[in-house]
Amino acid sequence: MTTTNSKWLDTEMRFDSGVYNKHQVVMVRAQGATVWDETGRSYIDCVAGYGVANIGHSHPDVVRAIKDQAERLIVMPQTLPNDKRAEFLQELAGVLPTGLDRIFLCNSGTEAVEAAKKFAITATGRKKFISMKRGFAGRSLGALAFTWEPKYREPFGDAVDNKNVSFVTYGNVEELRAAVTDEIAAVIIEPVQGEGGVRPASLEFIQAARKFTQEHGALLIMDEIQTGFCRTGKMFATEHFGITPDGMTLAKAMAGGVPVGAFAMTAAVADKMPAGGHGTTFGGNPLAMAAGVAAIRAMKRENMAEQAREKGQYFMEQLRAIDSSKVREVRGLGLMIGMELKEKSAPYIAALEHDESVLTLAATPLVIRFLPPVTISKEQIDQVVASVAKVLKTVNPREVPAAEVKESKQTE
Numbered sequence: 001m002t003t004t005n006s007k008w009l010d011t012e013m014r015f016d017s018g019v020y021n022k023h024q025v026v027m028v029r030a031q032g033a034t035v036w037d038e039t040g041r042s043y044i045d046c047v048a049g050y051g052v053a054n055i056g057h058s059h060p061d062v063v064r065a066i067k068d069q070a071e072r073l074i075v076m077p078q079t080l081p082n083d084k085r086a087e088f089l090q091e092l093a094g095v096l097p098t099g100l101d102r103i104f105l106c107n108s109g110t111e112a113v114e115a116a117k118k119f120a121i122t123a124t125g126r127k128k129f130i131s132m133k134r135g136f137a138g139r140s141l142g143a144l145a146f147t148w149e150p151k152y153r154e155p156f157g158d159a160v161d162n163k164n165v166s167f168v169t170y171g172n173v174e175e176l177r178a179a180v181t182d183e184i185a186a187v188i189i190e191p192v193q194g195e196g197g198v199r200p201a202s203l204e205f206i207q208a209a210r211k212f213t214q215e216h217g218a219l220l221i222m223d224e225i226q227t228g229f230c231r232t233g234k235m236f237a238t239e240h241f242g243i244t245p246d247g248m249t250l251a252k253a254m255a256g257g258v259p260v261g262a263f264a265m266t267a268a269v270a271d272k273m274p275a276g277g278h279g280t281t282f283g284g285n286p287l288a289m290a291a292g293v294a295a296i297r298a299m300k301r302e303n304m305a306e307q308a309r310e311k312g313q314y315f316m317e318q319l320r321a322i323d324s325s326k327v328r329e330v331r332g333l334g335l336m337i338g339m340e341l342k343e344k345s346a347p348y349i350a351a352l353e354h355d356e357s358v359l360t361l362a363a364t365p366l367v368i369r370f371l372p373p374v375t376i377s378k379e380q381i382d383q384v385v386a387s388v389a390k391v392l393k394t395v396n397p398r399e400v401p402a403a404e405v406k407e408s409k410q411t412e
Ligand SMILES: Cc1ncc(COP(=O)(O)O)c(C=O)c1O
Pocket: 050, 108, 109, 110, 111, 113, 136, 137, 138, 139, 190, 194, 195, 223, 224, 225, 226, 251, 252, 412
């Protein structure tokens, strides 16, 4: 083991499973859109825990809710009803599209996708699914079957059930029309592909997906794990498309940073699952529920969807104004933003962290992805944009040490 100047980094590297390309830094504190490392250096955070800290790190309402709840009740399984869980379910149902008022609670995005898959099978009596090329749905074996990128699936061979999944080109209405048949249980779509390069879907494509699934008795499931909870300028990105799906997978930002996941669905879908047909120990635990109630109320009270819309527009305008021949396109929705380069983004992401104290992440090898907390200030956005302009001008990819490039490659 090579040692660093940090005992914490050495210790984490020593005992970790090794699946992450770890940055050479130890983060110890965060507030709003600022993160501090153990040396006291501050960073502007455009990663937000992979799109989790939408309402800002350590939002005071969430901190208070966690403290109060921890003193009262932390764990209670879902067979034993709980006041905070009931409050959270009501709060969540209140912001979901009308009709999606039956909710399975779990602990992460990939578990929400697993739940969606099982509920879709019992609701339709079918086992075949359609997912999207470049789509990302998680890394457990069931969700992995919906994840496009072969590097995530191939090491596990036929343990990933891909024979029941077909992948359609994101945005291709005719391909989708041909793929949706009476054998399909569900079509699963991210309203904006995150890992796949920050690509918003077209109105036409999502509306066609709604129409074709309805015509063939299949479910339409919107994967709002990354796009949900104000990230794109609406509470849910699906609202941009004027449709109501049969189900939505939710996680990441739902509880202000505390691990949580959910599959929200119609009564028609929920009612077909027998009692005992699915379950989880930690799902719906009172601590996460209390954090979730505080987080959703803060999103509404502080008009975070509107903030994301306005700040996202400003951020994208400023990024587009950067005069650099290395940039192919800046695209996104709200504060889910991607800058696609004509070359690999990793050296620029590494330079942003090391030289500019700005944290960003990749989305495909060419894209720099920005997922800041919605509470990011205009001054911080200006600083990020200036830093991006600077690294685009100064970084020569051939001069960046390979280790630095490798560490910036890890995506969600
Ligand atoms: C669209 C989408 N679906 C599913 C997942 C998986 O969520 P988790 O990492 O919480 O398992 C992610 C994670 O990034 C995601 O972005």
